[in-house]
Amino acid sequence: MSMSEQALFSARHRIVSMAILFLMMVFATADRFVFSLLIVPVKAEFGLSDTMMGLLTGPAFAILYATLGIPVARIADVGNRRAVISIALALWSAMTVLCGMAANLAQLFLFRIGVGIGEAGAVPPSHSLISMYYPPERRSVAFAVANVGSAMGSILVMVIGGWIVVHYGWRMVLIAFGLPGILVAMLAHFLLYENRTGFPMPKFANIFGESFEAAGRLFAIPAYRHLAVVYTVYGFVAYGGFMWDITFFYRSFEIPFDKLTPILALSAIVSSVVGLMSGGFLGNYFSRKSLSWLARIPMYAMFGCFPLFLLKYIVPDFYLSVVLTTLGAIILMMFVAPFYAAVQAIVPEGDRGMATAIMVFLGNIIGMGLGPFATGFLSDVFSQAMGVESLRYTLLLLMFLLPIAGLHGLLATRHMRRQNVI
Numbered sequence: 001m002s003m004s005e006q007a008l009f010s011a012r013h014r015i016v017s018m019a020i021l022f023l024m025m026v027f028a029t030a031d032r033f034v035f036s037l038l039i040v041p042v043k044a045e046f047g048l049s050d051t052m053m054g055l056l057t058g059p060a061f062a063i064l065y066a067t068l069g070i071p072v073a074r075i076a077d078v079g080n081r082r083a084v085i086s087i088a089l090a091l092w093s094a095m096t097v098l099c100g101m102a103a104n105l106a107q108l109f110l111f112r113i114g115v116g117i118g119e120a121g122a123v124p125p126s127h128s129l130i131s132m133y134y135p136p137e138r139r140s141v142a143f144a145v146a147n148v149g150s151a152m153g154s155i156l157v158m159v160i161g162g163w164i165v166v167h168y169g170w171r172m173v174l175i176a177f178g179l180p181g182i183l184v185a186m187l188a189h190f191l192l193y194e195n196r197t198g199f200p201m202p203k204f205a206n207i208f209g210e211s212f213e214a215a216g217r218l219f220a221i222p223a224y225r226h227l228a229v230v231y232t233v234y235g236f237v238a239y240g241g242f243m244w245d246i247t248f249f250y251r252s253f254e255i256p257f258d259k260l261t262p263i264l265a266l267s268a269i270v271s272s273v274v275g276l277m278s279g280g281f282l283g284n285y286f287s288r289k290s291l292s293w294l295a296r297i298p299m300y301a302m303f304g305c306f307p308l309f310l311l312k313y314i315v316p317d318f319y320l321s322v323v324l325t326t327l328g329a330i331i332l333m334m335f336v337a338p339f340y341a342a343v344q345a346i347v348p349e350g351d352r353g354m355a356t357a358i359m360v361f362l363g364n365i366i367g368m369g370l371g372p373f374a375t376g377f378l379s380d381v382f383s384q385a386m387g388v389e390s391l392r393y394t395l396l397l398l399m400f401l402l403p404i405a406g407l408h409g410l411l412a413t414r415h416m417r418r419q420n421v422i
Helices: 011-046 050-057 059-078 081-099 105-119 123-133 136-167 170-191 204-219 222-240 242-253 257-287 293-314 318-333 336-346 349-368 371-418
Strands: none
Touching: 011 050, 011 081, 011 105, 011 123, 011 136, 011 170, 011 242, 050 059, 050 105, 050 371, 059 081, 059 105, 059 123, 059 204, 059 349, 081 105, 081 123, 081 170, 123 136, 123 336, 123 349, 136 170, 136 257, 136 336, 204 222, 204 349, 222 242, 222 293, 222 336, 222 349, 222 371, 242 257, 242 318, 242 371, 257 293, 257 318, 257 336, 293 318, 293 336, 293 371, 336 349, 336 371
């Protein structure tokens, strides 16, 4: 989209639309990560192992979330993105409420799958809209704002969800986070700005064919291939590791939930806001010199947070571990906004939603789909020798993937220069 087309959107249009996308990201992340808070009570009620909880928190959500994101992104690339977002938001919010009403494990698993189906329509169309609202050199801050909404979702889970689970039980947590999302879906339907009035749905038989064609175009771009590796590794570490952090602190330091969650929430607030917005402003500033900086910043972030996260799982003191968590997360979060801006800068305009959907697919099938399960499985295996500390050493091993992501960030930077993305 040219600058003249972007000028069709006034400052008020952008503010209103970004506010809606911010709220959407709040509830998308809250409903996605709420099970990280509920591992202990759900495991106790249904008598599950860590491996089974890994399946419930990971594949039950991730498989359809990531897979359906690709055809949904194709629909959003040619159709009305506002409609996709509002329908998807209403669906996953309703499914979250139903998770809180599940009478048995089978129902809980089924409704969790429903949450994943709904959330498939969240991120790809929202990234496409943000790229329509802002030119490349201004997108990093816009992506940072949207992802602060994502961080706020995690924080609300720890603060409000932590209080609710202690006083009213795990089921009420799911209901409390699901119901407001339905209201936000209505706001999205009426207030989100979109320049497409029609909804030219491609024929069902053509959706997957067009999706494969778009994927072929994208993976023909060398920088995109390396950025895909970066996001896949990030997803595996984030979902396979950090999703277990509440359980790690609870087990290894024996901190009660009502004391643990406010401390971790404060850490998340500081690291998310500081890290995301710093990354956004740095991305906007340096991308004026060269858009290849949008890949260079994520590279530095992956290398920079690695030693801090190693120490986090080694030190024996709870508060020192939280400080290291906060510092490491600040650096890691600086990766997010420039990364998304880099992806949008190197792909054709008509494939923007698909570009994000493929990243989501890789990051979530491998990251969310396999990460929590692999962590839970290894924790069960190591528990025979390490007892309650098995999770600590499993998470420590996982952090060694971060330098791999940093190396691919370096390669993406070099290819962006060769691609003349300047």
